[in-house]
Amino acid sequence: MQTTDKPHILLIDGMALLFRSFFATSVFGQYFRNEHGVPTNGVQGFARHVLTAKQMMQPTHMAVCWDMGMHTFRNDLFDGYKSNRPAPPEEMQPQFDMAKDISKMLGWKNFGEIGMEADDLIGSMACKWQDEANITIVSGDKDLLQLLTPTTKIAFTKKGYSIYDEYTYKRFLDEYEIEPSVFADVKAFMGDSSDGYPGVKGIGPKTALQLIQTYGSVEGVIDSLHELKPGQQKKIEENLEMLLLSKKLATIHCEMELPIELNDLLIPSYTNELLEQLEQAGFGMTSRHARSLYTI
Template identity: 65%
Template structure:
């Protein structure tokens, strides 16, 4: 019997991508109520197009729930430089989840966790029962690759993706996907605002993990490193371990739905009325 094919959507990634795709030209697709809909409609179109491209049997949408997460408690500088979302986007967070529900998709997210953690938890919960296509723009998700997981990173428009399977990752990086957080522990992440080891970039970080396996392996072999590298790592101190904790995507978010709940064939008839009422004309054109 063929396993279910679950399309796992990073809702936040698609929502932000859709917003800025048209906001740059000042087009927010205001509806009759005076509310912007560019992010909402772009998000839904992305999901509907992905469903057509990848032909899943099941669909689930994951979301961040608030800006403060356990990672902020680990490190005060985590994402501290991220600007607040533009005011035209603020109402669209709830609007997108409401539209998602009306279209028949399950929304998942837990306060204090990120969408990435929910994605990992979905993969963990049904790892023996399904195979997965994950749509996102976040390369941190590379650590989740395994034989039954395909990552589709948004690249251009609604239908062009950069596809990663586990073997492609191993060929390109020379390590296992699960070692990717160890690389990030050394190189840090300026976008997320955590430091890694000052003076060690992506190339050196990857070489260290290729050679020594993980953070602990590098620390146990400091005597083998060049004096300059050794000094940088020693000066980083506990920040190295904190950076790894920040880089690791957790897979213990409670998932309180069944796999059957994610089954999706088409939007209910009521979704057309909902889209008409809220001015989601672009979405209407993509519904069966």
């Protein structure tokens, strides 16, 4: 259970907020170009999202986690992993580095590792400090539900910059009737079209959840195949290799080595000098938003 006497870590899925912010305005042709003509709409929205979350959630510590390129260890496991996703629009290309730059300017610690996903960094940090701190994850990725614990909750982006769909450990138990840690087993059966892996063909979300509720895990279902209906047995037997592979793809890797201490994530105070630097760097909207939220 989360308590107020512990540090509160805010873990930000940087890429999720950057993409969300980019498409929220680019659909109207609004790119907020700087004096050099470079689009900044995604960056400005990302920073506004995080500043608002920081003001609402009052963390003591914060980390921003990033994907570092398209290729990860999951692509080595399965060529089709995320292969159906289009390349980012041209206007977004320069904003990846810009987002990390503005994050650094604001004193937020950026983390990313080639070959891993932001989810894996978030998961590793959540596991590392779950006994020392209360943790809030901000993202739009439902795969992160598997990270819920009594001290870790997830705020899923919903509308604008300040409305979230918040999941706690208790809410998940009430809705799914399984432990969050086996949510990846549900995904293994149902697959994920956005990530490009099929799971078991013919088994949808409802049946996948029922199987895990009854047998506890992918391995538990396999051990109890003789108890299933003939049709389900056949589907699983015909897709057994993909089922086991899908579980590996769906499972967040929570054992990354993190050579950092909790105090490295302390959030600094903002100053007029910093906000003036943001103005000079072409992030006037971000600077004005920061001023509106915090007394400098």
